[in-house]
Amino acid sequence: MSVKKRAKDLTLLERIYIPEIIKGLALTLKTMFRPKYTMEYPEEKFVPPPSYRGRPVLVLDENNEERCVACGLCSRVCPSLAIDIQASETEREKERYPERFEINMLRCIFCGLCEEVCPEEAIVMSKDYEMAFSNRENAIFGKDKLLVPVSQLKDRIEFLRSYK
Amino acid sequence: MPKLIIDSKEVSFEQGQTVLEAARENGIKIPHFCWHPKLSISGNCRICLVEIEKLPKLVISCSTLAAEGMIVHTRSEKVINARNAVMEFILINHPLDCPICDEAGECKLQDYAYKHGTGESRFVEEKNHKDKRVELGPHVMFDAERCISCSRCIRFCDEIAKEAQLTFIKRGDRVTIVTYPGQQLDNPYSMNVVDICPVGALTSRDFRFKARVWEMSSTASVCQGCSRGCNIDIWVRNNEILRLTPRKNEEVNSYWMCDHGRLNTFKFVNENRVGMPYIKSGGELIQSTWDAAVNKAASLLKTVNKDKTAFIGSASASCEDNYILMKFARSVIGTKNISYYKYIDENFGDDILRRSDVTPNSTGADLLGMNGYLNYSNLSDGINNGSIKAVYLMDDNIVDKDPSLEALFSKLDFLIVHSSNMTKTAGMADVLFPSAAFAEINGTLVNFNKRVQRLRPAVALKEADRSLDGMNVSRLDKFGTGYDRWAQGRKRDALSGWKIISMIAAQLNNKFKYDTAEDVFNEIVRSIPEFAGLDYELIGKNGSDLKVKIAQPTLKA
Numbered sequence: 001m002s003v004k005k006r007a008k009d010l011t012l013l014e015r016i017y018i019p020e021i022i023k024g025l026a027l028t029l030k031t032m033f034r035p036k037y038t039m040e041y042p043e044e045k046f047v048p049p050p051s052y053r054g055r056p057v058l059v060l061d062e063n064n065e066e067r068c069v070a071c072g073l074c075s076r077v078c079p080s081l082a083i084d085i086q087a088s089e090t091e092r093e094k095e096r097y098p099e100r101f102e103i104n105m106l107r108c109i110f111c112g113l114c115e116e117v118c119p120e121e122a123i124v125m126s127k128d129y130e131m132a133f134s135n136r137e138n139a140i141f142g143k144d145k146l147l148v149p150v151s152q153l154k155d156r157i158e159f160l161r162s163y164k
Numbered sequence: 165m166p167k168l169i170i171d172s173k174e175v176s177f178e179q180g181q182t183v184l185e186a187a188r189e190n191g192i193k194i195p196h197f198c199w200h201p202k203l204s205i206s207g208n209c210r211i212c213l214v215e216i217e218k219l220p221k222l223v224i225s226c227s228t229l230a231a232e233g234m235i236v237h238t239r240s241e242k243v244i245n246a247r248n249a250v251m252e253f254i255l256i257n258h259p260l261d262c263p264i265c266d267e268a269g270e271c272k273l274q275d276y277a278y279k280h281g282t283g284e285s286r287f288v289e290e291k292n293h294k295d296k297r298v299e300l301g302p303h304v305m306f307d308a309e310r311c312i313s314c315s316r317c318i319r320f321c322d323e324i325a326k327e328a329q330l331t332f333i334k335r336g337d338r339v340t341i342v343t344y345p346g347q348q349l350d351n352p353y354s355m356n357v358v359d360i361c362p363v364g365a366l367t368s369r370d371f372r373f374k375a376r377v378w379e380m381s382s383t384a385s386v387c388q389g390c391s392r393g394c395n396i397d398i399w400v401r402n403n404e405i406l407r408l409t410p411r412k413n414e415e416v417n418s419y420w421m422c423d424h425g426r427l428n429t430f431k432f433v434n435e436n437r438v439g440m441p442y443i444k445s446g447g448e449l450i451q452s453t454w455d456a457a458v459n460k461a462a463s464l465l466k467t468v469n470k471d472k473t474a475f476i477g478s479a480s481a482s483c484e485d486n487y488i489l490m491k492f493a494r495s496v497i498g499t500k501n502i503s504y505y506k507y508i509d510e511n512f513g514d515d516i517l518r519r520s521d522v523t524p525n526s527t528g529a530d531l532l533g534m535n536g537y538l539n540y541s542n543l544s545d546g547i548n549n550g551s552i553k554a555v556y557l558m559d560d561n562i563v564d565k566d567p568s569l570e571a572l573f574s575k576l577d578f579l580i581v582h583s584s585n586m587t588k589t590a591g592m593a594d595v596l597f598p599s600a601a602f603a604e605i606n607g608t609l610v611n612f613n614k615r616v617q618r619l620r621p622a623v624a625l626k627e628a629d630r631s632l633d634g635m636n637v638s639r640l641d642k643f644g645t646g647y648d649r650w651a652q653g654r655k656r657d658a659l660s661g662w663k664i665i666s667m668i669a670a671q672l673n674n675k676f677k678y679d680t681a682e683d684v685f686n687e688i689v690r691s692i693p694e695f696a697g698l699d700y701e702l703i704g705k706n707g708s709d710l711k712v713k714i715a716q717p718t719l720k721a
Binding site for chain 2 (some may be wrong): 089
């Protein structure tokens with residue numbers, strides 16, 4: 001068996017190592033004065049841009065009424081079958097409302113198709129990304145957790161309109 | 165046979181057929197809203213326009229008689245342009261309600277808008293507004309905005325239900341449908357207008373907003389409402405029946421079914437079920453296990469003289485269940501005290517579909533040889549004079565029918581009951597077995613006209629697995645897991661009658677060797693001459709006539 005030749009024979013300067021250490025430290029020093037890209041999460045929170053797809057939420061209108069008419073299109077289009085809806089009749093002009101609206105956050109893949117298909121602009125992707133559960137039951141979000149006032153979702157809705 | 169050419173294909177037709185009918189019989193689809201095979205021709209929707217050579221203008225194919233040598237084009241540029249124009253006109257005042265409309269998914273207008281529409285609207289003005297929620301009758305809701313004035317519902321009431329209740333009023337874009345003054349849409353067949361409405365203008369008040377059609381599975385079955393045995397589809401979501409719809413069968417019910425069958429024959433499958441075996445102890449029914457209940461029943465059956473035990477089958481149970489009950493009584497117990505009760509309601513029958521015999525399988529029970537021994541009075545007499553000391557009762561709530569039996573039944577040594585629901589009769593049992601309902605089993609029924617028809621399981625029992633047992637599955641059934649709330653619909657612990665009886669027979673050292681209902685049926689075929697030559701495959705979806713025929717008035721078209 002022959003001994004494999006190393007790819008590169010080091011020069012003397014490289015072999016004594018010290019100039020290389022200085023080079024490396026110089027790069028470190030330079031980087032210290034560049035702008036930072038990391039943040040001190042969770043003390044410091046990341047505020048995503050409007051294009052961010054966080055957890056899907058249901059929109060509560062200005063007059064505190066849910067926009068959703070329980071048409072079931074989001075449930076149908078959802079590729080991971082995360083959404084479960086039971087419709088019911090209401091006296092309001094829209095006729096239908098969701099008696100039950102549940103998103104299983106363990107199934108949700110944050111693709112945003114529900115938001116895209118919604119004819120009422122009733123389900124949108126929020127900026128909320130903090131979801132941790134200790135059991136499966138807690139991961140199923142009902143209407144109590146899903147309904148969010150429209151005032152908190154203004155920039156996402158504007159973003160959507162600019163692309164529709 | 166005379167011939168004509170449609171889309172350069174030569175097709176033959178019968179004299180008197182219209183162009184649309186000739187095309188339909190040869191697999192050429194011409195769109196239609198107002199035309200229905202069983203209703204008169206009204207020709208008002210104009211979507212079926214076709215081009216016929218040598219005629220100056222396009223004609224509607226639904227009311228143009230086919231003639232020898234006609235050359236018809238259904239896909240020429242002229243026709244397609246006309247169709248687009250008709251679609252555009254219909255859609256001008258049709259609201260964009262699809263997301264909240266129950267018809268979405270099975271809507272003719274929706275389908276044709278995809279196929280024949282241009283995909284966009286040039287109409288920028290405000291759409292016409294009309295009433296959105298009109299209760300036309302106890303079962304039907306009317307949305308006037310969605311109506312495209314095809315008049316199918318009006319013609320249905322006039323011609324099929326034979327009760328003129330609906331009519332158009334006003335003209336042009338203000339036209340709407342109302343009931344005649346002082347009337348409502350309450351004929352016994354009113355809900356068929358929901359099925360034939362090509363749009364979502366007429367919807368079922370019972371099913372309204374319960375589910376989208378694509379969330380459900382549908383299973384071909386037979387209605388339990390009367391001895392007509394109308395062919396139906398059972399629509400199930402999350403193991404719960406949500407609606408029944410008629411299934412076309414020209415030999416039985418054509419396209420229709422009555423409101424009673426549609427509304428009242430499935431709710432008992434969803435509610436108030438027995439759910440587990442019970443044994444009576446200290447005057448109370450105590451929850452038990454299958455083994456304990458079967459043991460108890462077997463030991464009780466040994467205590468009473470075989471000739472003092474009466475077996476009562478059911479005109480609501482399948483042929484398989486009744487046959488096994490009979491076999492059990494004759495060969496295991498050794499008694500001929502087997503009978504069943506007929507339920508006749510003269511007020512129920514009519515000359516359209518409904519029959520006065522309000523059970524689905526009395527003909528089947530008769531053919532199997534269950535007729536004869538018992539009726540209400542001699543059962544009562546038998547119990548009174550001590551010649552009947554024990555009763556084995558399958559799937560019949562006879563105490564409700566004859567309240568005097570309540571006192572008599574308490575005189576019995578024991579009463580064993582199969583019941584799907586917690587009824588009065590079930591409450592009196594010493595041993596109570598939960599039996600499967602019609603929508604949960606394989607089985608056969610014989611209608612009044614001696615037509616054998618299949619029941620198929622639409623709702624899964626505890627022992628069943630939808631995909632392994634070959635049941636129809638919806639998308640949700642297919643992909644749901646035990647962790648999904650929408651896939652955790654309750655599976656009931658119940659069994660078909662023949663399975664329960666086989667278990668008791670085994671306890672009494674008589675092995676009945678059947679794996680499936682089909683095995684039982686094959687034995688019926690071998691042993692009862694009237695059924696000779698049949699099998700499940702032959703019966704299929706549309707049923708099969710038995711050799712012995714009784715003359716019956718046929719259903720008028």
